[in-house]
Amino acid sequence: MVDHLHNKLVLQRVSASSESAEGAGTPRLDKIDFALNPGEWVNLVGVNGSGKSSLARLLAGLPIDGAQGSWDRGFAGATPSPYVMQQPDAQLFAETPREEIRFALEWRGLAPERILTETEAILRETGLQAVGDLPWERLSGGQRQLAAVAAASAAKLALIVFDEATSMLDEQSREGVRAIAAQLHEGGAAVVWVTQRLQEIGASERTVALSEGRIVFDGTGGQFLYGSSYPISFGPDADPPCLACGLHLPYASRLALELGRIGLLQPPYPETAGEWEAALRQVTDR
Numbered sequence: 418m419v420d421h422l423h424n425k426l427v428l429q430r431v432s433a434s435s436e437s438a439e440g441a442g443t444p445r446l447d448k449i450d451f452a453l454n455p456g457e458w459v460n461l462v463g464v465n466g467s468g469k470s471s472l473a474r475l476l477a478g479l480p481i482d483g484a485q486g487s488w489d490r491g492f493a494g495a496t497p498s499p500y501v502m503q504q505p506d507a508q509l510f511a512e513t514p515r516e517e518i519r520f521a522l523e524w525r526g527l528a529p530e531r532i533l534t535e536t537e538a539i540l541r542e543t544g545l546q547a548v549g550d551l552p553w554e555r556l557s558g559g560q561r562q563l564a565a566v567a568a569a570s571a572a573k574l575a576l577i578v579f580d581e582a583t584s585m586l587d588e589q590s591r592e593g594v595r596a597i598a599a600q601l602h603e604g605g606a607a608v609v610w611v612t613q614r615l616q617e618i619g620a621s622e623r624t625v626a627l628s629e630g631r632i633v634f635d636g637t638g639g640q641f642l643y644g645s646s647y648p649i650s651f652g653p654d655a656d657p658p659c660l661a662c663g664l665h666l667p668y669a670s671r672l673a674l675e676l677g678r679i680g681l682l683q684p685p686y687p688e689t690a691g692e693w694e695a696a697l698r699q700v701t702d703r
C-alpha cells in the first residue's frame with residue numbers, strides 16, 4: 418500500500434561523494450533540496466556525469482553509496498518505485514514478455530482472471546502480442562525495453578522513473594515508451610524522465626537541470642530552453658539556462674529563436690509537428 422498518499426517526496430540537503438581513482442572528484446550529489454508532488458512530471462537534464470542517474474535512483478528509492486541528508490518518499494511509499502534504465506536486461510525477471518507482465522500484475526494482488534485479461538490488454542497496447550511468448554534473446558532491444566516498461570507500468574505505482582529509457586531505441590519504439598509514460602501520468606502517476614534529448618522536453622513541463630551534482634535550474638522546459646521570462650517576452654541577448662548548463666539547444670528551438678529574433682515568430686513557440694506546420698505556413702504565406 419502507498420503511505421502518505423498526499424505527501425510530497427522530499428529530499429533535503431542530500432549529498433553523496435564520488436570516489437574516483439584520482440581522489441576527490443566532483444561530488445556525485447551536492448546538497449540537493451528537491452520536492453516532487455504526487456502526479457507531477459519532471460524532466461531531469463544535464464551533461465554526462467552531472468548527477469542525473471544518482472538523483473533518479475534516490476527518487477526511485479534505490480540506494481546509492483554514501484548518501485547523506487534526509488529524504489522522505491511521501492506519496493511514493495516505502496518500497497522502491499519502478500526504475501526503467503537504458504539497458505532493459507538488468508530489470509527483466511521472467512523468461513518472456515507475457516510472464517514479465519503477469520508477474521507485475523500478480524504483485525499487485527489482482528484476481529487470476531483479471532491478470533489474464535489485463536496481460537492480454539497490455540501486450541496488445543504495446544504491440545508485443547506477437548512476441549509475447551518468445552524468450553528475451555529472440556527480441557530486439559526495443560522490444561525488450563517496451564516489455565520492461567509495460568511490466569513496470571502494470572505495477573501501477575505512484576511514481577515511475579525513466580532513466581534515459583529511450584536513448585537506445587528507434588523512433589517508433591521511443592514513441593511507444595513515451596506513450597506509456599504519458600498514459601501513466603494521465604492516470605495520476607508521478608513521472609521522473611531523465612533525458613539527454615532536449616527535444617523531448619515540453620515547454621510547460623517542470624524541468625530540473627543538474628551540474629556537478631547540484632540543481633542549477635528548476636523551472637519550465639520553455640524557460641530552460643529560451644530564457645527565464647519565456648513565454649512572456651524574450652530578448653535576443655537572453656542566455657538560456659540550457660546553454661549555461663553546457664547543453665546545446667535542439668534544432669527546432671534554435672529555429673524558433675532565430676525566427677523570433679527576426680520577428681517572424683512570437684512565443685509561445687510551436688512544439689508539435691502540427692504546430693510547426695501551421696507556424697511555418699504562416700511564415701511562408703507572409
Ligand SMILES: Nc1ncnc2c1ncn2[C@@H]1O[C@H](COP(=O)(O)OP(=O)(O)OP(=O)(O)O)[C@@H](O)[C@H]1O
Pocket residue numbers: 434435436442443444445463464465466467468469470471472482
Ligand atoms: N556507483 C558510483 N560510485 C561512485 N561514484 C559514482 C557512481 N556512479 C556514478 N558516479 C559518479 O557520480 C557522478 C554523477 O554520475 P551520474 O551517473 O549520476 O551522472 P549522469 O548525469 O546520470 O551521467 P550520464 O549522463 O553519463 O549517465 C559522476 O562523477 C560519476 O562518475
